[in-house]
Amino acid sequence: GAVVSQHPSRVICKSGTSVKIECRSLDFQATTMFWYRQFPKQSLMLMATSNEGSKATYEQGVEKDKFLINHASLTLSTLTVTSAHPEDSSFYICSVPIAGTGELFFGEGSRLTVL
């Protein structure tokens, strides 16, 4: 069964609105989660590292005020795309490392379409 769950799997919104995407780890706790973005026909690009109980760490070129990350519990991280624009349309994927194993599990991804 799934180890990491993302919701929603698809979302369509109007330009200027904000969209929240959830990433949940099932049956285990995660102090760290990673958020990736994947444009059509391209590879995954790391956006930020979500840290439970502290601020997220953003990769170079990723606007922290536009992509708000909240890791409020050991099983949930949320990514909020604020004031979304059509260029934010992408496939957003989270991944969760399993402590002590070196393994990473990915969520199913969330496809955002901004009209």
Next chain:
Amino acid sequence: TQLLEQSPQFLSIQEGENLTVYCNSSSVFSSLQWYRQEPGEGPVLLVTVVTGGEVKKLKRLTFQFGDARKDSSLHITAAQTGDTGLYLCAGVWGAQKLVFGQGTRLTINP
């Protein structure tokens, strides 16, 4: 900045043929992973290679990690239509942060 160059980016071959996908970098990684991704889904881990020179086999797939831990290859023997998909290599550095290659979109024709 760690970069991974994956080649070829597109590959279309006939069922039964063999193929190799390459993943190269100027950086040394603690380990390297290969993933397969279906459209509209997240990547699924195929294998992790850790030791320089390591070779791992997964049925008809053979994965090799370069001696210097900077490059890797994926070889598929007797490809089947079910092997069609996007294959991604990813270098692991830091606290399980991944840097992905561009991906190889593989199409196996019947």
